Amino acid sequence: MIAEAGHYALVLALGLALIQSTVPLLGARWRDVALMNVARSTAIAQLIFVAASFAALVTLHVCSDFSVVNVFENSHSMKPLIYKITGVWGNHEGSMLLWVSILALFGGLVAIFGNNLPLSLRAHVLAVQAWVASAFYLFILITSNPFLRIANPPIEGRDLNPVLQDIGLAVHPPMLYLGYVGFSISFSFAIAALIEGRIDAAWARWVRPWTLVAWIFLTLGIAMGSYWAYYELGWGGWWFWDPVENASLMPWLAGTALLHSLVVMEKRNALKVWTILLSILTFSLSLLGTFLVRSGVLTSVHAFATDPTRGVFILLILCVFIGGSLSLYAWRASALKQGGLFAPISREGALVLNNLFLTSACATVFVGTLYPLALEVITGDKISVGAPFFNLTFGPLFLPLMIAVPFGPLLAWKRGDLLGAAQRLMGAGVAALIAVAVLWAWTRGGSAFAPLAIGLAVFVIAGALSDLAERIGLFRVPLGTAVRRARGMPRSSWGTVFAHAGVGVALIGIVCETTWNSEYIGSMKISDVAPIAGYELRLDDVKQRHGPNYREMVAQFSARLDGRLLDTMTPSKRTFTTRGATTTEAALLTRGASQLYISLGDTARDGTIAVRIYHKPLVLLIWFGPVLMAFGGMLSLSDRRLRVGAPKPAKSLRGLQAAE
Amino acid sequence: MMLWFVFALMTVAAIFAVLWPLSRGSRPQNDGSEAAVYKDQLDEIDRDVSAGLIGVSEAQAARVEISRRLLAAADNQRELPSGSNIRLRRAAAVMALVGLPVVAVAFYYPLGSPRLGDFPLAQRDRRPATTQPLDSLVAQVEQHLENNPADGRGWSVLAPVLARLGRYDDAVRAFHNSITYNGDSAERRADLGEAIAAAAGGVVTAEAKAEFERAIALNADDVKASYFLGLAAEQDGRSAEAASIWRAMLAKAPPNAPWRPLVQAALVRVGGSPAPALSDEAVAAAKDMNESDRSTMIRSMVDRLASRLKQNGDDVEGWLRLVKAYMVMGDPDKAKGALAEARQAVAKDPERLRQLNEGLKNLGLDG
CATH class of the missing domain: 2.40.128 (Lipocalin)
Structure with missing residues (x-):
């Protein structure tokens, strides 16, 4: 009964998602409050049914009910309990069920905690969320149903892929999916904004926490996956530029860009159209990642099974959502009001630069990942694009980005002073130079590149710290005042410091591991x-x-x-x-x-x-960096205060005020 | 019955989730608005100024900007009065009451198996065990031997079982231990060699050959060792030598020896087609099995060979052996599939491709 009840709950979730994807839209069109509110209750009910369905599958795995094909194929009665549970998502069907469960979870959370949203925006967001959910429910029920049964259950199951019988499976996929799927919320918000034809700074304030949550989990998920590969695969490598890894890196890069452009939008009401595009792209890349991993196009540890109908189905979902959302964007983006203006040298300008570098880096990964696939489809030639390509393209893009990272937070909004920022970064620059010199002297004869790269990393970390020192006026005001200011500083600013320092820490780890291994x-x-x-x-x-x-x-x-x-x-x-x-x-x-x-x-x-x-040497820093980044993200998330970017007034304005 | 009751309950709950907000009427709720966000932002500026985080002039500029946004938002708000549409609500209610059960049944009916109960492990265990699985018996013996590794008899019992289960690598270790603790004998050496060959997918490797030679040194008449040495010669392409070994065996053999037909067949083979043989060693290992066991064993060996070749496709001989095996097993489709894979695997190497084509011609398949 458990299996059938779980199956039926999943079917009901599909029915609810279909209602949720239509009725609220009609309500928003006719301004009917009751119809719009249907979105909320259906989203919550959908979450409850999917959760029940997922719980049913977990129960079946735990009690080794081999009359369920999915359990028979991926479980074994002798398996330790923890792997019986994690084995639920250690296979294609179960992991897709986890995917939609998390999708429903985010929808449910918006429904529950979205009280601060305008009613029509919430109705639109939940409807879009339900489109995505409906597509994936259909995919699961038709091509990858985890609840199919065997009339005469076999005595023993076929066991889970041994590589996956590890504690890593308990952590890595749920976190990664929370990240991947979390970006569906910013996607839904973007589509909702396009449908409503209205977007402003308040929109960014509403999207930010969701994007931040997704980004934190994606960061941790990728880092965890990398550490898992490091200790489990036995080659001592932590990143292989494997297409599946790239599939998770692409949404991360786009998501990081999105996070920064959202800050500009919330604080300065600028970059609106670009932010919408980034939201769409980030989730599209998440879908692409799902397609690459789940369709069996790629064979790797992650491809549990290959089945052409699944591939075609996901490809269809991919085309409809990416094609549809981009068409909607092309059609409606021009209707959106343009936002605030800013000088090229300003905090906004620095964040645009960050966005350009991140998206270009994302594009190189995209090309490196998909070009071999496209080539194989067209000409039948098999080539592999590996580390050399990415080192030559990704590396040079990240280098200037790293140099620019410390400058950003030190520039003023609207119009900044590059020279002033550079002066304030003197300390960080000196620290970096000392680090380079010391390392050079210490490792003479080794790679000339490594000390420079570590110098850069030290510059990033020291830059983050000097931003902190600058804000609290360390060494300029008495220590007591500085400490008090540090306490009063918004947690979001602390978050920036930690996240940026995390980048530098990870870079140190990467350079040390690759050079002095x-x-x-x-x-x-x-x-x-x-x-x-x-x-x-x-x-x-x-x-x-x-x-x-x-x-x-x-x-x-x-x-x-x-x-x-x-x-x-x-x-x-x-x-x-x-x-x-x-x-x-x-x-x-x-x-x-x-x-x-x-x-x-x-x-x-x-x-x-x-x-x-x-x-x-220092290999743990590679993962400690991302943990630091995620910690920074959590600090920023915990900051419930509003984000205001006070512009630096133009000189004339200041003169005017002085005369008053 | 219980199940249908649960289904009905769930359906009712789902319908209720849709109907509930529809019944709540359209009294305006205190939903959020952009204006609220901008008002909060203005408060935030005051707080920042008092904390000394931003200067007075910056705060002034920020206030001006946010106030502009606030005005624009307030304009938007006024444009949109909320309405209510009874007909649409009725349609939504009907959709929930009729559409939801219809969709649920339409999907569940063809996919689900409502008549099938649960079969948790705990329930299955209560049914009488017909046979204790061989695996768990083996595991018990293995456990015993981990604790008492010097139990020579245990090893000699376990080793052939492991070989039969297809755990050749473990069988090799067990035979080694058997020799260590029971002393050397021609028979044990020959068994060891056989296990090594089986682990290598049926190829008599140099290592296996060394074991057979040791066996022959201990007992010149050891049947298994002689047979495999002949096979080694055949696999190395020295058919004449293989033939002479097997001929000598037949000459010495008693007329009713059970292995006579096998060796005779092998002899015919080296006399006839020079192409590499189907894994005869599998047949040899299976000589005292019944027909179905034997064919499963052969099949499993062929599968092992196929998967080995998938990983490393350079082995032309292996590919030929696989193709021939499929043909012998009466599976021409698989043979063709293997052929295509073989071509693809060695396509980049003209020398290997030539060998492959030549071998295929000898098998009677056109290159």
Whole structure:
């Protein structure tokens, strides 16, 4: 009964979404309050039904009901409870159900907390949200139904892909989806604004928290996915420019641009039309990501199954929504009132520059990801576009962006003073130069590029801090006053400081890891010692062990520094009988922000084991940076105050006031 | 019955969600407006000025700007009086009352299986277990051997079972341990070699060959080792040598030896078509199985070969073996599929492509 009730709840959610996507629009057209309010109650009811449906699927997985095809194909009765739960979204059907659940969640949240919205805007937003939801309900019910049954249930399931049997699966997909799908709200707001033909600074104030939530989760989701790939795939790499990774990076870049242009719009009533376009593009890229990952166009860890009808269906959804929204944009954007004006050198100008760089970077990733696919479709040639392409295109775009980051917050709104900002950044520049010089001297002979890049990162961090110092008047006013000002400073400004510093921190991690990474690859026998970066790793023992649904070979290493025992590390190799697959479980030893990394390879007949050992200096900063960024985002989100950008008055105006 | 009741309840709840706001009439609610946002912004400026975060002149300029927006918003507000439309509301109500159940049934009826109850694991376990799964027995023995690795008898029992389950890598380890703790013997060496060959997808690797040679050194008449050495020779393309090994075996063999037909068939094969053979070692391993077991085993080996080739398509011999295997299994479609894949895999390498085409000609398929 649970399976059928869950199935029926999903069907009802579709019915409600269809009503939600039409009735409120009619209500808004005829200014009927009751009809517009239907959006709200249907959105909440839809959320309840989808949540029930999702809960039903989780229950089925937990109690291993193999009469459900989805459970039979992706679960196993011996699997630990946590993987029974996470396995729900570790497969195509379940993950799509999670996708629509989160979509309904955001719709429901707008319905519940959207009291501050004008009624017609809320009705439009929820209706657009329901269009997206209806399309995906249809997709799930017709092509990827998780509730299909088998009349004679098999005794045992086929188990979850072993690579996915990891705690990472509990965190990474939900976070990523919260990010992807969260951008649907800004999309719905943008379409609603286009339909209503009205947009102003208040619109940005209403969209900002939703965009910020989506951005925070996407940031954390990508960082978590990267860390997961780092420790699970056993190559010690953290970003492979894999099309699936790019699919998540593209909405992130567009979303970051959107976040910044929303600030301009809310504070200054400018960049309105551009912000609308960015909202549409960001969600379109999220949909594209879903298409790339879910259609089976790409084969990777993420492609759980390939089925042409699914691909065609998602492609159809993609075309309708992206094509439709862009056509609507082309048609209606000219009707929107243009916003405020500003000088090229100003905070607005700096944010436009940020938008240009971010969107160009996004475009290069787009080309690098889709060009091989397009080429394969047209000519049948298979090419792979990898790190070299992205390093040559993405890198040069990010470099000037990083230089510009500290300048932005120091420029005044409307008309800024670049020279003044540069003077105020002197301290940061000096810190960066010292960092470059010290590193140069320390690593003489190494890569000349690395110290410069780290100098840039230090500049970004010190720039964020000098923005802070500038605002609270540190060193200019007595310390007590400065502290008081720091306390009174809006949390959104603190958020900017943290997020920008996070970028610099991540850059330091990336440069250090790629430049000073050392590795040892070889075969080891018991009691062999591998020296790496000053550490000594001795292979003490190799044992076989039984897990709940796998067997594993565990090697025990003792890590020593200068002869002193630090810790033991136990990398292992797991063999999952049901799927006949093997996974490597790397062992990590964290020393400060650096890590030692051991991953096991094949065992030779004479008992020697191939091992890969890496020493990765400051590698943790790569993920600490995004966490810092997300923390900054949360600070900004927690700031309930309004954002006002006071313009710097023109000189003449100031003269006028002085005369008064 | 219970299920239909739940369905009905859910449908009613969904309809209620649509009807409820319709029944609430159109009294204007205190919804938000742009003006509210701008008023808040003006308050915010006052707060910022008093906190010393912005200067007085900047605040003045900001106030002017926001006031302009406030006026514009207030203008907009006045343009739009709210109305009510009874006919549309009735239509929406009908849509909920009729449309919703119709959509739900239209989708659920063809997709759902309302007659099927739940089958949670806990319930299934209560049914009598007909046979304890082999896997769990094996797991028990393995567990025992992890704790008592010196139990030679355990290893010698476990190893052939593992080989039969297709866990060749583990079987190799188990045979190694069996030799370590039970002592060396021709038979064990030959079994080990067979497992190594099976792990390599049926190819008698150098390592496997070394084991067979050791077996022959221990007992020159060991049947399995001799057979596989012949096979190794055949796979290396030395058909004459293979033929002489097998001929010698047949000469020494008692007339009623069960493996006689197998070796004879092999002999015919090297005498006839020079093309690489279908994995005979699988047949050898399966010689004491019944017909269906044997064909499953062969099929699984062919599948293993196919998946290995998917990962590394450079192996021309492997592709030929796969194509031939599919033909022997009476599956010409799959054979054609494998052929196409093989062409694609070696397309970039003219030398391999030539080998492939030549091999296909020998198989009787035109290149």
